[in-house]
Amino acid sequence: MVGLGRVVPEGIYLIARTTQSRFEVGEAARTRVSTRNDGWTPARPDEADTTSQRRIVDEETNRIAEEIRVRAGRGETIRVEKTVALFSSHDRGIGEPGREARLALRAAGDFDRLLVAHRRAWAALWRRYDVEVGAERPVPAPAGGDRTSGGSGGEPTGADLERGEPGAEHDGLARTQLILRLHIFHLLQTVSPHTVGLDVGAPARGLHGEAYRGHVFWDELFVLPFYNFRQPSITRSLLLYRYHRLDAARELAREAGYAGAMYPWQSGHDGREATQQLHLNPLSGDWGPDWSHLQRHVNAAIVYNIWRYWRATGDREFLRDYGAEMVLEIARFWASIASWNAERERYEIIGVMGPDEYHEKYPDAETGGLRNNAYTNVMASWCLRRALDVLDEVGASRRAELVAALELEEEELDRWPEVADRMFVPFVDGGVIEQFEGYTDLEPFDWDGYRERYGNIERLDRILKAEGDTPDRYQVSKQADATMLLYLFEPDEVEQMLARMGYTFDREAMARTIDYYRGRTSHGSTLSKTVFASVVHHLDCEEGCRLFQEALRADVEDVQGGTTREGIHLGAMAGTVAIVLRRYLGVELTPEGVVLAPEMPSRLRRIRCRVHWRGRWLDLELEPGVLRVTTDRDLPEPVPVRIDGEWREIGPGETTEVAL
Numbered sequence: 001m002v003g004l005g006r007v008v009p010e011g012i013y014l015i016a017r018t019t020q021s022r023f024e025v026g027e028a029a030r031t032r033v034s035t036r037n038d039g040w041t042p043a044r045p046d047e048a049d050t051t052s053q054r055r056i057v058d059e060e061t062n063r064i065a066e067e068i069r070v071r072a073g074r075g076e077t078i079r080v081e082k083t084v085a086l087f088s089s090h091d092r093g094i095g096e097p098g099r100e101a102r103l104a105l106r107a108a109g110d111f112d113r114l115l116v117a118h119r120r121a122w123a124a125l126w127r128r129y130d131v132e133v134g135a136e137r138p139v140p141a142p143a144g145g146d147r148t149s150g151g152s153g154g155e156p157t158g159a160d161l162e163r164g165e166p167g168a169e170h171d172g173l174a175r176t177q178l179i180l181r182l183h184i185f186h187l188l189q190t191v192s193p194h195t196v197g198l199d200v201g202a203p204a205r206g207l208h209g210e211a212y213r214g215h216v217f218w219d220e221l222f223v224l225p226f227y228n229f230r231q232p233s234i235t236r237s238l239l240l241y242r243y244h245r246l247d248a249a250r251e252l253a254r255e256a257g258y259a260g261a262m263y264p265w266q267s268g269h270d271g272r273e274a275t276q277q278l279h280l281n282p283l284s285g286d287w288g289p290d291w292s293h294l295q296r297h298v299n300a301a302i303v304y305n306i307w308r309y310w311r312a313t314g315d316r317e318f319l320r321d322y323g324a325e326m327v328l329e330i331a332r333f334w335a336s337i338a339s340w341n342a343e344r345e346r347y348e349i350i351g352v353m354g355p356d357e358y359h360e361k362y363p364d365a366e367t368g369g370l371r372n373n374a375y376t377n378v379m380a381s382w383c384l385r386r387a388l389d390v391l392d393e394v395g396a397s398r399r400a401e402l403v404a405a406l407e408l409e410e411e412e413l414d415r416w417p418e419v420a421d422r423m424f425v426p427f428v429d430g431g432v433i434e435q436f437e438g439y440t441d442l443e444p445f446d447w448d449g450y451r452e453r454y455g456n457i458e459r460l461d462r463i464l465k466a467e468g469d470t471p472d473r474y475q476v477s478k479q480a481d482a483t484m485l486l487y488l489f490e491p492d493e494v495e496q497m498l499a500r501m502g503y504t505f506d507r508e509a510m511a512r513t514i515d516y517y518r519g520r521t522s523h524g525s526t527l528s529k530t531v532f533a534s535v536v537h538h539l540d541c542e543e544g545c546r547l548f549q550e551a552l553r554a555d556v557e558d559v560q561g562g563t564t565r566e567g568i569h570l571g572a573m574a575g576t577v578a579i580v581l582r583r584y585l586g587v588e589l590t591p592e593g594v595v596l597a598p599e600m601p602s603r604l605r606r607i608r609c610r611v612h613w614r615g616r617w618l619d620l621e622l623e624p625g626v627l628r629v630t631t632d633r634d635l636p637e638p639v640p641v642r643i644d645g646e647w648r649e650i651g652p653g654e655t656t657e658v659a660l
Contacts, residue, residue: 134606205567245271260332291368593640
């Protein structure tokens with residue numbers, strides 16, 4: 001506590017300082033109380049003390065409270081209106097946060113005025129961010145942030161739809177709409193237009209609970225593309241958060257014996273590694289070693305987000321001044337962690353973990369880490385290729401500056417394409433990508449037996465360890481790992497990437513890979529069903545939609561049995577919205593224009609939303625058999641749009657309707 005006191009005539013304030021980061025937070029609260037026989041007439045400051053008595057309490061205990069005694073007769077209504085102003089020392093354009101809070105409180109209007117401003121702000125956000133998935137009759141968007149569409153408690157789930165209960169289809173679509181809007185609401189609460197320019201990242205659990213202590217993980221891989229479609233300035237700000245922690249990533253790489261930058265698995269405020277060393281198993285009460293810091297693929301997530309932002313926006317200034325340096329330093333890391341295997345004549349990456357956190361090490365091994373996680377190796381190869389592309393994109397002058405500043409030798413640059421093309425990727429029979437080298441040598445798992453014994457086995461790692469066993473022994477996966485490649489890239493892209501590395505991977509091998517891991521994944525992470533819903537769409541649109549309905553349940557029904565109360569799962573929420581945009585509407589933002597390749601599941605009736613491409617807005621509406629694209633009237637020039645492989649120019653205020 002730094003300071004506290006009264007705000008005359010009807011409020012109190014408190015200034016506190018955080019113990020570790022030493023941020024100051026100022027809060028001022030105004031409480032107005034009045035009695036009325038005629039309903040909710042707003043209280044006025046000069047009336048408040050005519051019906052109540054106030055006194056400050058707890059002023060000597062590093063906290064402050066206000067006690068208000070109200071005299072009211074029988075049948076009278078007591079109205080209490082509380083307004084709070086909150087500032088921190090990190091806010092822009094302020095002085096001392098306590099003083100700013102007191103000034104803002106004095107200037108604030110009453111509740112009704114504040115509600116009007118609140119409604120206006122949310123109406124503008126919903127116009128830009130809403131995704132409407134249609135039932136046969138329209139489902140209205142939230143008017144002011146205080147309500148959402150859909151029914152009340154007891155609404156049917158995806159299981160009800162499968163049973164075909166009367167009215168279930170419409171009610172199920174209303175529930176889908178409700179949850180999607182809830183996810184968008186939480187995304188905008190965590191990262192919004194107010195975030196732009198602030199030194200903040202996208203914490204995995206949002207701002208809604210204490211889980212992970214606010215750390216930033218790879219979940220931003222799922223989150224940032226959400227903003228590319230609507231307000232890419234938010235994505236830019238989140239990427240700059242990573243840029244400002246580049247030196248910490250360089251330091252971490254040096255400490256581990258590598259070159260370049262190695263971003264931590266759990267990034268604290270200063271960008272240093274904040275992953276726990278021990279992990280508590282709540283089923284057994286035991287603590288065990290935690291090797292999750294070996295998930296080096298967080299580096300690939302950062303490059304992927306930079307590249308997607310660049311392709312969507314063409315923001316050359318960002319790429320030249322910030323993005324290129326991050327991409328190059330991460331590429332340097334990948335080249336340094338890759339070692340040459342003369343017997344295979346391939347580069348390998350040893351001692352890492354993939355997205356599947358069930359496998360931290362080999363059975364009976366003393367130390368953590370695996371050999372040649374397929375997802376990590378392919379993404380490392382892809383990152384090295386993108387680094388070379390970035391050097392071409394920034395131009396000769398900036399290239400020369402970067403090469404000099406980073407002391408990049410030509411010999412080092414010449415090695416990058418060699419490492420990229422000769423990276424080892426493990427495969428097994430039928431062209432299935434092996435999750436990591438040796439995965440298929442592990443023991444088969446008794447899925448049916450464990451489901452019969454335990455019911456929900458999503459957190460299979462805790463169950464096995466409580467039994468004195470370990471998932472390291474079995475062919476089990478916590479979440480999507482190798483199949484993440486098909487979440488991030490289209491099938492043709494994955495095929496081309498692997499072909500350049502000397503491997504054959506066609507549609508049949510893709511289908512076998514997806515089916516192989518669907519049968520071996522417990523979905524112990526909320527991200528897992530989101531990813532599988534997206535990749536299964538490539539094989540079966542309807543089955544993918546069924547998984548999509550399951551993915552929507554993650555936080556609404558707290559499917560992991562208690563984790564949601566510790567904070568919502570921001571990546572999974574963003575991922576469900578991405579399925580509608582990227583799979584059902586088939587939206588991709590490219591340097592050439594907006595690509596649309598729609599494939600809507602039969603259980604949906606309509607999809608409507610807006611997307612942004614380089615300063616221009618498009619309204620998209622998809623119904624069975626028809627796609628409509630409408631541009632804003634105030635466009636500076638036509639928008640290039642490709643629908644089902646055919647490019648067309650859509651002028652200002654025009655609507656293009658295409659039969660599918």
